[in-house]
Amino acid sequence: MGREVWPDIAFQDRIDSATFRVHHQAHIVVDSAICGDCSTRECIVACPANLFVPTSDGGILFNYEQCFECGTCYMVCNREGAISWDYPEGGFGVVYKRT
Ligand code: SF4
Ligand code: SF4
Structure with missing residues (x-):
């Protein structure tokens, strides 16, 4: 099977066209005390x-609710335990439009 090729559109356009299937349970939790x-x-x-x-x-x-699931926050935070990060349950979360 051939490799899928996504349309060449601007980053901002892709971000602007994203929609979200929000699960009731947060996939990322931030500990404000830390x-x-x-x-x-x-x-x-x-x-x-x-x-x-x-x-x-x-x-x-x-x-x-409007998380792009990029993982950047988890990568840049240097406080152990401040961010508990996971992907949303299957079928939920960000949906990027292909065109
Ligand atoms: S930086 Fe973290 S909270 Fe922000 S969009 Fe990316 S994964 Fe979601
Ligand atoms: S970088 Fe980490 S510890 Fe600092 S405010 Fe952000 S989530 Fe909290």
Whole structure:
């Protein structure tokens, strides 16, 4: 079987066309207690979906619903246990349009 070739479209267009089948259970959980003394906060700038929002008390507000499942937050965070990361259950999560 031949290799599938995805259409050559701009990154932003692919991101903008994504839809989400949201599971009731979060596939990523952020422990705000661990985030509390994190001074670097790489997740805020690294997440392409802007799902990490700093709160006035020094914590992090995180919503999993529109996650692109890229794994960037998990890669950039250097605090053990701050992010519990998994893929959503089968049939849920981000859906990228092919055209
Ligand atoms: S998720 Fe990681 S990088 Fe982001 S604020 Fe928490 S500890 Fe810091
Ligand atoms: S996996 Fe990607 S899109 Fe999802 S929260 Fe982490 S950085 Fe953001």
